[in-house]
Amino acid sequence: MSKEQITLTKNELKRVMVIEKWIDGHLTEQDVARNLGISVRQAYRLKAKYRHGGAQAIAHGNRGRKPAHTLTDSLKQRVMLLYQERYFGSNATHFAELLAEHENIHLSVSSVRRILLEGGLRPARLRRRPKAHRPRPRKPQAGMLWQIDASPYAWLEDRGPMLTLHGIIDDATGEVVAATFRPTETLEGYVTVMIEGLRRKGVPLALYSDQHSIFHPPKGKPTLEQELAGEPPSLSTFGQALADLGITHIEALSPQAKGRIERLWQTFQDRLVIELRLRNVCTMEEANRVLPELIAKHNRQFAVAPQEAEPAYRPLPETPLEHIFTRREYRRISGGQTFFWKGKCYMPKPVPGVPRWEAKSVVEVRVGMDGQVWLWDQGRAWPCVETQATQTPAPTTAKKEAAPASPRKPAANHPWRKPFSSKQLQRSTASG
Template identity: 60%
Template sequence: MTRAEWKKVLVVEKILDGHMTNAEGAAALGLGVRQVIRLKKKYVEEGGAQALAHGNRGRKPKHAIPEEVKDHVVELYTTTYHGSNNCHFAELLEEHESIKLSTPSVRRILLSKGIKQAKPRRRKKAHQPRQRKPQAGMLWQIDATPYAWLEDRAPSFTLHAAIDDATGTVVGAVFRPTECREGYSLVMMQGIRNYGVPLGLYSDKHTIFRSPHETLSLEQELAGETKPLSDFGKAMAELHIEHIKALSPQAKGRIERLWGTFQDRLVIELRLLGVKTIEEANEALPKLLEKHNRKFAVQPKQAESAYMEPDPSVKLEHVFTARKYRKLGHGNTLSYNGKVYTFAKPCKFRFDARATVEVRETLTGEVLVWHHGQAIALKETEKPVRDPATPTKKAEPAPPRKPAANHPWRLAWSPKQLQRNTNFAPGQVT
C-alpha cells in the first residue's frame, strides 16, 4: 500500500475507536465527510486495511501496450530506425509502420530494453533570447555545415540552407561537396523564387560573404563602387538586401539549432529513402523540406509579409555570378580564364579602345559582359596559333661598329691637335 492509503487506514481506525470525529477525519485527509463515511463502511464490511487499497493494483491495464507490440517496436528501432530520437521515432512509426504511440510510451519501451536515446538531452543554458522578427521576410539566416549525411554510404558533404527568422521556415537548401559561393547562391535563388526577396540577410564572416581586400582596385573605382564587396556581397547589393555579418555563432542561433534538428532527422529520412549519392540527396531534399516546414514552422506575429516582389526584368542567373574586370582588345576580344572571347552577336553598344568592362560568369559556366544593366553574350574564339614547323626569325646581334681612324675619339684631347686632324674651323673647338 502507498503512504496515502496507509494514512486513510490510520484515520479511519481512529474514527472507529472514537478518537476522531468524521469531520476531523475529513479535514485530515482533505476529503468530504460523506467520503469518510464510505471509507469506514468499506473498512468494516470488506475486512480491514486491505479494503482501502486501490482496486486496480496488481491488474494489467486494459489499454496497456501488448508485449508483442513492444518487442516489434524494439526490433524496428535496432534494425531500421536506429539513431533517431524518441520524438522522431514515434513519428516514423506512425508514418511508415502504422503504429501510433506517444513519445513517452516509446521512451519507456526502449528504456525497458536498456536502449537510451542516441543524443541525451542537455541542460539548457540560461541566455537572453532574441525575439523573432514580427513579419516573414524581414530577415533570413544563412549558413552551411559539413556532416556525414549519408552515414557510411558516401563521403561527407556540406548542406547549405537559409531559414526565415520570423516563421522558422527553411526557404532553401542544397547539398554541395564543400562550402562554396555556388551553394549559397543556389539557396538564395530557391528562396527568392519561392517566397520573394527578403529585407535582410544574416551570415557569418566567411570570405564568401565579405571581401578580403580592404581597398578598392582601380577598376572598381572606375566602375563606381564605394566599398570592396565579394561576388556574393555584390549580388546582395544589387537586390537591395541588407547584409549583416554576425560576430559569433550564437548571434545566428536559429540556423545553428536547425543543424541539430537536421542531423537528428534528415540522416534517418535519407537512410529510409535509400539515398546513396549527393545527386540523389538533392533530388529528395525538396520533399523533406516541405515535411520539416509543416511540423516546425510557426505563424509570424504579423500576418502581413515583408517580402519584396522580385523585378521580372532581373534574371537571378545574371545576379549570382562571379565578377571580374577585363580590358577589351583589338576586335572587341577579351581574355578570361585562359580563353579568348568575343561578342556572340553585333553589339549595339560602342566601346572605346582598351575599354574596361565587367565580365560575369554564371553558375552554369556562361560568360557574358555586363554593361548598363544588360547582359551581352560572348562566344569563345580561337587563339592565333603559330605553325611550329615555320622557323621564327630571331634577332641577330648588331655588328660591332669601329670608329674611323681620324675619329675624334681616337685622337688626343689637345685643341690644336684636334683642330689640325679634323680640319675644324678655328674657334669651333674649345
C-alpha cells in the same frame, strides 16, 4: 496458520491509522476529513470499507493486476527490433511518427520513450538547463528577414560522401525557403538556394548570415581591377548581388545570434539522416532529388503562421537573377574588342546591337556560376565567346658577330699631317 501479508503505501497506511483512531473515539469525522484531505462523506465510505474488509480494503483495488490497456510483450519486442534495424538514432518523437507512417503502429511518444528506456536503447534524457537569455521574438511578417547558413555533416552516414547542406529559413514562419546539398560550403551553393528562394517567394527585406568570407571578404588593399573601376573593396561577390537587389545584409557576431537556423540544423541532423536512410540515398544527386519532398514534409510539421498575414516580399527585378549573382571583374578591352580572363581570350558574341568599346577602355566582366562570361554595359549583359588571341609577329633581328675594327688612317689633308707653324710653336711653348 500463516498470516496474509498486506503491502500498503504511505498514504494508505496513514488512512488506516487515522480511521482506527476515529473508531477508537480519539478523532471526530471532521478531524479525519481534515487530516486526510477528503470530504466527510468520503471519510464515512473509507470507515465502512475498513470495517468490512480490514486494511486490505484500503489498498488500491487494481494492485497486482495487469492494466487492460497495457502493451503486449510481443509489441514491445517488435518496436525495439524495428528501432535497432531501421530507425536507430531517431528520438522518441520522430520514432513514434515513423512507426505510424511506415509500420502502421500508433503509439504515444511517452510509450515509445518508455519502451526504448526499458530496452536500454536510449539513454535517459537529462533535464535541460534553464535558458540564460530570452530568445529574440520572431519578425511579424514573412519576408522581413531570412537566415542563411550551411551545415557540413555525415548526412548519408557511411553510404556516401560527406556533404554540406546549404539552406535558408524565414524568421517569421520558420519555413525552410530553399535548401541544397553540395560537397563543401561554396559560393555556388549559396547562390543556388538564394535564386530558388527568390523565385519562389520574392525579394526579402534583410538577410542574416555569419562572417564567412563568402559574405564578408577580408579587409585589405583594393585590387588592381577595383582601382581601375574606382570601387572600394567593401563587398564580396555575394554582397554585391544583395546590394543590387536592395537586401539589407546583417552579419551575426556569434552562432547564438542566428539561433533559429542553428536549431534547424539540429532538427535536420536528427530527422533528415533517418529519412535519407529509409530511402537508401547514397549520392549527392539522389539526395538533392528527394530533398524538396523532405523539406515540404518538414514545413508542414514545423512551420508556423506569421503574426501578420500580409508578407513583406518585394517583386523580382527585371534583370535575370543569373546576371546578378555573378563574379565581377574589370578588364581592359583591346582594339579588336577582345579581353583576357583566367588566361583565355574572349570577345562579345556578334549579335545585332552589340556596342563597340574604345580600345584600352575598362569594361565590367561578369562570370556566372556555370562559367558563362558576359560584358556588362548600361544594365545589359552581352554574352561573350572564347576566341583566339591575335599575336603580333615579333621583329627578327639577326645577331652580328663581333669583328676587329679596321685600321683608320688620317686623310692627306688632315690637320695632323700639317707641320706646326711658328706662331703655333710659340703658343705651345708659352703654354708649356
